[in-house]
Amino acid sequence: MSKLGLSNKKDGLSNPNTFKGAAIHDKITFLRTFMKSPKEVGSIIPSSRHLAKRMFKRIDWNNVSSVVELGAGTGVFTKYLNQLIKEDAEVFIYEQDAELAELLKRNYPNYYHRKQAERLFQDLHDAQIGQVDVIISGLPFKNFSQELRDRIVNEIERSLKPGGSFIAFQYSLQMKSQFEEVFDEVSISFEPLNVPPAFIYRIKKKKQ
Numbered sequence: 387m388s389k390l391g392l393s394n395k396k397d398g399l400s401n402p403n404t405f406k407g408a409a410i411h412d413k414i415t416f417l418r419t420f421m422k423s424p425k426e427v428g429s430i431i432p433s434s435r436h437l438a439k440r441m442f443k444r445i446d447w448n449n450v451s452s453v454v455e456l457g458a459g460t461g462v463f464t465k466y467l468n469q470l471i472k473e474d475a476e477v478f479i480y481e482q483d484a485e486l487a488e489l490l491k492r493n494y495p496n497y498y499h500r501k502q503a504e505r506l507f508q509d510l511h512d513a514q515i516g517q518v519d520v521i522i523s524g525l526p527f528k529n530f531s532q533e534l535r536d537r538i539v540n541e542i543e544r545s546l547k548p549g550g551s552f553i554a555f556q557y558s559l560q561m562k563s564q565f566e567e568v569f570d571e572v573s574i575s576f577e578p579l580n581v582p583p584a585f586i587y588r589i590k591k592k593k594q
């Protein structure tokens with residue numbers, strides 16, 4: 387149960403029929419958003435459930451009390467996060483597109499909702515959260531300017547607790563060298579069942 391007395395777990399998303407209808411509607415909304423801002427959205431359809439499942443593996447969710455999701459889109463990852471996360475955990479959802487952000491707010495009213503990933507550190511500070519255990523990213527880094535990439539990677543590094551995990555997917559290995567420059571532990575896996583197939587970067591911040 388959230389501080390607001392709301393529970394995400396009881397919303398219409400738990401009904402498989404509602405889900406099917408929502409999935410088609412979400413795909414149309416996503417495509418519309420892509421046509422509005424192709425660079426920021428970076429893909430014409432949301433990620434597959436196969437990719438989502440793989441993103442959430444290998445984290446001990448019972449020991450996670452704070453999570454950030456960057457670039458949540460229609461909430462494919464948020465759905466899994468909501469099933470795995472402890473009810474009293476703090477969850478921050480970032481989405482720059484206003485229509486998608488409204489959808490996420492409606493479906494997950496007890497999470498914090500924010501707009502720009504590049505404001506991450508300041509937002510967490512303002513909400514008196516400080517650093518978090520896990521950051522999940524759906525951001526299309528490849529489409530960003532190098533300046534924006536540097537800024538967001540720096541925000542992520544500052545916002546993770548020592549020993550915290552950062553998990554991101556990309557359609558290429560382009561971010562490998564930049565992530566390796568900033569973090570000590572970077573491992574990469576591959577999910578073929580996604581359009582397009584995707585690489586998953588699993589990163590751990592050093593324990594101090």
Ligand SMILES: C[S@@+](CC[C@H](N)C(=O)[O-])C[C@H]1O[C@@H](n2cnc3c(N)ncnc32)[C@H](O)[C@@H]1O
Binds near residue numbers: 429480523524
């Ligand atoms: C490739 S889509 C991924 C959506 C979703 N996570 C998925 O896997 O289906 C990238 C998302 O990041 C959002 N986005 C792009 N730049 C952003 C930024 N600077 N801050 C927050 N969200 C951003 C886009 O609007 C889009 O919804």
